[in-house]
Amino acid sequence: MAGEFGAFIAQKRIEKDVKLKPIADRLGVSVTYLSDIIRGRRNPPDIEGLEALADILDLTEMEREEMLDLAGRERK
Numbered sequence: 001m002a003g004e005f006g007a008f009i010a011q012k013r014i015e016k017d018v019k020l021k022p023i024a025d026r027l028g029v030s031v032t033y034l035s036d037i038i039r040g041r042r043n044p045p046d047i048e049g050l051e052a053l054a055d056i057l058d059l060t061e062m063e064r065e066e067m068l069d070l071a072g073r074e075r076k
Contacts, residue, residue: 003040005070012057023056044071
């Protein structure tokens with residue numbers, strides 16, 4: 001079951017019509033690993049990965065801040 005971070009990323013992927021493979025390639029991880037992050041089975045990526053995600057998904061500043069906040073909460 002996806003946590004708030006995973007649900008946020010899944011929603012933005014749908015809105016922006018971005019597939020998992022290009023995101024995984026850019027982050028340097030497998031599609032399975034990325035899928036596990038989105039499903040809440042693994043922690044969100046580190047700050048560099050989060051910044052790359054924000055760029056790939058073309059997030060606004062407000063969306064970027066929300067994503068970082070959600071990632072921080074899940075990483076504790």
